[in-house]
Amino acid sequence: MVGRYLIPTGLLQGAAAKRAVATGMASPLAGGPVAFGSAELAERAADGAGQRRPVLTKDVPADLLAPFLPAPKPWAGFDLSRALVMGIVNVTPDSFSDGGDYADAAAAIARGVSLAEAGADILDIGGESTRPGSAPVSDSEEIRRVVPVIKALAERGLCVSVDTRHAAVMTAAVEAGARIINDVTALTGDPASEQVAAASGAAIILMHMLGDPQTMQANPVYADATLDLLDYFAARLTRLEALGVERGRISLDPGIGFGKKDPHNLLILNELAAFHTFGCPITLGVSRKSFIGRLSRGEAPKDRLAGSVAIAAWGLAQGVQIVRVHDVAETFQMRAMVEALRRA
Structure with a gap:
């Protein structure tokens, strides 16, 4: 396999998201009010053939998980604290x-x-x-x-x-x-x-x-x-x-x-x-x-x-x-x- 991708699933919002993050059951999504407790891990070859499998966020390789966690930087003069x-x-x-x-x-x-x-x-x-x-x-x-x-x-x-x-x-x-x-x-x-x-x-x-x-x-x-x-x-x-x-x-x-x-x-x-x-x-x-x-x-x-x-x-x-x-x-x-x- 030459490509690995993470697709967050099990999305939570609001208080449920905060509780799940605080207890280690979920990870914050882009530093915002949404969190995800599971994901699909996809892998495929150069010809496009591949497979997906469900995983819990705690089992996701760190290099795939880390980019999803921080909030984006301010953009076009907006801090993006709200959509x-x-x-x-x-x-x-x-x-x-x-x-x-x-x-x-x-x-x-x-x-x-x-x-x-x-x-x-x-x-x-x-x-x-x-x-x-x-x-x-x-x-x-x-x-x-x-x-x-x-x-x-x-x-x-x-x-x-x-x-x-x-x-x-x-x-x-x-x-x-x-x-x-x-x-x-x-x-x-x-x-x-x-x-x-x-x-x-x-x-x-x-x-x-x-x-x-x-x-x-x-x-x-x-x-x-x-x-x-x-x-x-x-x-x-x-x-x-x-x-x-x-x-x-x-x-x-x-x-x-x-x-x-x-x-x-x-x-x-x-x-x-x-x-x-x-x-x-x-x-x-x-x-x-x-x-x-x-x-x-x-x-x-x-x-x-x-x-x-x-x-x-x-x-x-x-x-x-x-x-x-x-x-x-x-x-x-x-x-x-x-x-x-x-x-x-």
Whole structure:
């Protein structure tokens, strides 16, 4: 076997987690309010063949267990003592859920202010749709769409992220006040993006996507979706660290729905805790995505609120630190309830 992986299971929260950690029956997950008392130990060869077996945390090899225990360092100016809500503002005519709603800069700015008032910690501004089958947008058009919005919101003292896969847009956005670069290609979609992001000083979200928006849902294949993503992120982090990007600047997003069929999505969502092995905050974006409708009654994007909030709560139960959503007020309320239950 050439690869070993740990997937935390037996997750506990709140007082039960504290008692289990205090008595040595469980280990803290990413220094937060979640603990795990068991895990799956996975091993596989270079060809992807392998096996999993259940283990108690006390029996996990120390080198595999240790990376899961400490809390991530502060990220993008946040101490991560509570999960962050990232509000989505799409300045596009064709995004899958709200395309055209905020294509005008004034409408997008007003939307960003409204989401901040509703409780968004971060505003994620995007000028190019990356829904399945979407067409690319020129750098100049994307810059025209997002820069006025980013500048106006940043000048209000709000934390702004730019959702882009293009180096020129990253540069313009950071100059306009963006503190975070959120790239669905994990800085692989543009040959210049790694260097631009590294030099920018901005925090970075690396998302996994198999293929590109035009092809990603055609026939995605994985040996093991969770383990394949763990290998992918390990390689990306090694590459960026070699370019001088400190791991503390990076958050990881498993990219639910990007080059993944429903069984892949469900496996990854059930094993989100595995991604804490890198010591980076985890970003989870599931809001209004099509798999919610497929697993329910075929609801349209704006009718997928309950499913979106449910999966965000599922993510918080696995220690996810950032949830990226369209519906901020409802997610804020859900987070408040989760936190109250944990304190009780």
